[in-house]
Amino acid sequence: MATPDTGIRFTPGAKIVTTVLAADVLTITGTGVPIEGGTIESPSVWDGANVAPTYAVVHVKTEDVRIAGLRLVNVPKVGIYFDDVQTGTAEGCCITGNYPAASWTGMETGHFGIAYNPAGTGSGRLIIT
Numbered sequence: 001m002a003t004p005d006t007g008i009r010f011t012p013g014a015k016i017v018t019t020v021l022a023a024d025v026l027t028i029t030g031t032g033v034p035i036e037g038g039t040i041e042s043p044s045v046w047d048g049a050n051v052a053p054t055y056a057v058v059h060v061k062t063e064d065v066r067i068a069g070l071r072l073v074n075v076p077k078v079g080i081y082f083d084d085v086q087t088g089t090a091e092g093c094c095i096t097g098n099y100p101a102a103s104w105t106g107m108e109t110g111h112f113g114i115a116y117n118p119a120g121t122g123s124g125r126l127i128i129t
Helices: none
Strands: 015-017 026-028 034-036 039-041 058-060 065-068 071-073 078-085 087-091 094-096 112-118 125-128
Touching (some): 058 065, 078 087, 112 125
Parallel strands (some): 026 058, 065 087, 071 094, 078 112, 087 125
């Protein structure tokens, strides 16, 4: 469980610019932690080869995380990845993938704005609006 008042709230116009290509940018492990507003911009060029979605710009690894109003630019693999969880919310997010045209062969898979890998027990409840 997250400590009360714990979360990430970007001020208007705030942006994280990252050079991270093949690793998580933000990893969320605190249950119930909200992420609100702002932009995360990844590099505009990367290797578009097919690989398993093991990393993400925002990698959620716990329950009841709410992501709202987040803008992701240049998503190299997965924008928001709810991984091995049952519950979570992504609402009002803007995701611009910018898949590198030089890597496109017409057979690519595994490039996601939002991906959900539900926990192996019970049923999931992921809300995306």
